[in-house]
Amino acid sequence: MVKKKGGSKKKKYESSDEEDNTTKDLEVETESDKNVDEAADKVKSLTVEDSKPKVEAEKQEIKETSSSDKKYPVSVNYCKVCTLPIEFCEFCDKWVKCQEYLAEAFPDKLKELQDLRENDKNKNKVINKKVAAEAEGREPSGKPKKKVEAELVITITKRTKHKAITTITGMDHFGVDASALAKTLKKKFSSGASLVSKPEPGIEIQGTFATETFEILQKDFNVPAENMFLVAEKKKTKFTDL
Amino acid sequence: MFRKFTQEENVSSSTLLKSSAQKAVRKQILEQYPMIEPFMEDIIPKASAINIAKCHNQINFVVADEQPHFFTIHDGPYFPILRLLHKYPHMLPKMQVDRGAVKFVMSGAHIMCPGLTSAGGKLDMSVKKGDVVAITVEGKEHALGLGIAAMSSEDIAKLNSGIAIENIHYLDDGLWKLPSLH
Ligand SMILES: [Zn+2]
Numbered sequence: 276m277v278k279k280k281g282g283s284k285k286k287k288y289e290s291s292d293e294e295d296n297t298t299k300d301l302e303v304e305t306e307s308d309k310n311v312d313e314a315a316d317k318v319k320s321l322t323v324e325d326s327k328p329k330v331e332a333e334k335q336e337i338k339e340t341s342s343s344d345k346k347y348p349v350s351v352n353y354c355k356v357c358t359l360p361i362e363f364c365e366f367c368d369k370w371v372k373c374q375e376y377l378a379e380a381f382p383d384k385l386k387e388l389q390d391l392r393e394n395d396k397n398k399n400k401v402i403n404k405k406v407a408a409e410a411e412g413r414e415p416s417g418k419p420k421k422k423v424e425a426e427l428v429i430t431i432t433k434r435t436k437h438k439a440i441t442t443i444t445g446m447d448h449f450g451v452d453a454s455a456l457a458k459t460l461k462k463k464f465s466s467g468a469s470l471v472s473k474p475e476p477g478i479e480i481q482g483t484f485a486t487e488t489f490e491i492l493q494k495d496f497n498v499p500a501e502n503m504f505l506v507a508e509k510k511k512t513k514f515t516d517l
Numbered sequence: 518m519f520r521k522f523t524q525e526e527n528v529s530s531s532t533l534l535k536s537s538a539q540k541a542v543r544k545q546i547l548e549q550y551p552m553i554e555p556f557m558e559d560i561i562p563k564a565s566a567i568n569i570a571k572c573h574n575q576i577n578f579v580v581a582d583e584q585p586h587f588f589t590i591h592d593g594p595y596f597p598i599l600r601l602l603h604k605y606p607h608m609l610p611k612m613q614v615d616r617g618a619v620k621f622v623m624s625g626a627h628i629m630c631p632g633l634t635s636a637g638g639k640l641d642m643s644v645k646k647g648d649v650v651a652i653t654v655e656g657k658e659h660a661l662g663l664g665i666a667a668m669s670s671e672d673i674a675k676l677n678s679g680i681a682i683e684n685i686h687y688l689d690d691g692l693w694k695l696p697s698l699h
Binding site for chain 2: 348359366463490491493
């Protein structure tokens with residue numbers, strides 16, 4: 276059984292423990308279909324090994340599982356427009372048409388999905404405002420600020436048809452030590468990573484590692500996601516907009 | 518794996534199995550997914566003949582009544598078709614990604630650790646490297662996709678970097694769009 280760890284992870288471990296139990300109970304249930312005596316023996320042997328309250332709890336769960344078995348097969352509402360389960364319409368490319376269909380068939384779900392999308396938009400707006408303000412050299416509040424190019428740029432450059440180089444620049448704005456980062460990336464990608472000084476100070480890695488580098492910078496070096504940009508095929512995109 | 522998939526382009530042959538081989542396939546599927554035994558008559562009825570549709574990249578489909586139900590890659594474990602997983606979600610352990618990861622998964626990207634360890638993600642700690650897993654999404658009931666764990670949940674939580682789940686089959690990919698196989 277998984278040992279619970281303290282702190283913020285605790286909740287995750289607990290919930291996965293619950294799922295773990297459910298799977299076991301299902302197995303017990305299937306077996307009891309085939310051989311009731313065997314299952315009864317199992318419960319008996321559990322009584323010997325484990326404390327009484329736990330066995331009672333398990334018995335109860337077994338009972339619950341057999342009644343909940345009727346929940347299969349799960350009936351799924353698929354969208355007549357995009358074919359996905361309707362809860363995924365918000366992510367499909369036919370969203371405009373899906374909304375017409377949902378308005379008729381599942382108005383409550385439509386409202387829920389629209390709210391979710393609105394929520395995402397607002398989140399992005401806050402981030403965009405902040406970045407736009409910084410780009411113009413202002414604090415998000417509107418006050419002028421000393422101009423800082425707070426951008427970390429990851430560039431993919433094609434060398435030949437099959438070879439590419441990933442270049443990272445601007446990490447010094449975020450207090451990231453270039454040689455420490457190069458070392459980490461070298462290890463993670465088992466690829467050559469070298470410090471370069473021209474045209475600007477940065478790191479070059481053999482291969483295409485944009486997303487991976489982005490995630491390492493975000494998680495291990497605390498560079499804010501909204502300050503990182505990807506340059507590929509002459510296009511510059513914020514990683515959060517990918 | 519199935520970003521683009523059509524019968525004409527990808528299926529190279531389809532063979533009706535001998536009845537002994539059909540039995541063997543059913544047995545193998547139930548060994549891997551014992552929890553669907555009570556529902557097997559709904560999934561692949563005994564009266565239905567099983568065809569194996571062979572594709573490029575060593576992918577084999579288990580086809581009955583012109584519908585693909587399971588597939589294997591390089592003779593590895595059986596994967597259910599996503600619509601089948603939706604009906605019987607207890608077939609696979611669930612690995613939950615945050616909302617932000619959905620568009621990446623739906624464009625075929627593998628699942629990176631941070632997508633599972635962020636506030637919206639959730640790990641099934643029983644998952645070991647190589648397990649077939651369902652990819653679910655925070656706040657959503659039905660699976661977004663399925664894949665193979667590239668590392669154990671314990672390592673995902675501990676290392677928190679790199680590919681966590683290899684994306685095999687996801688909503689709206691070529692296999693999802695395939696109407697039937699014969
Ligand atoms: Zn739709």
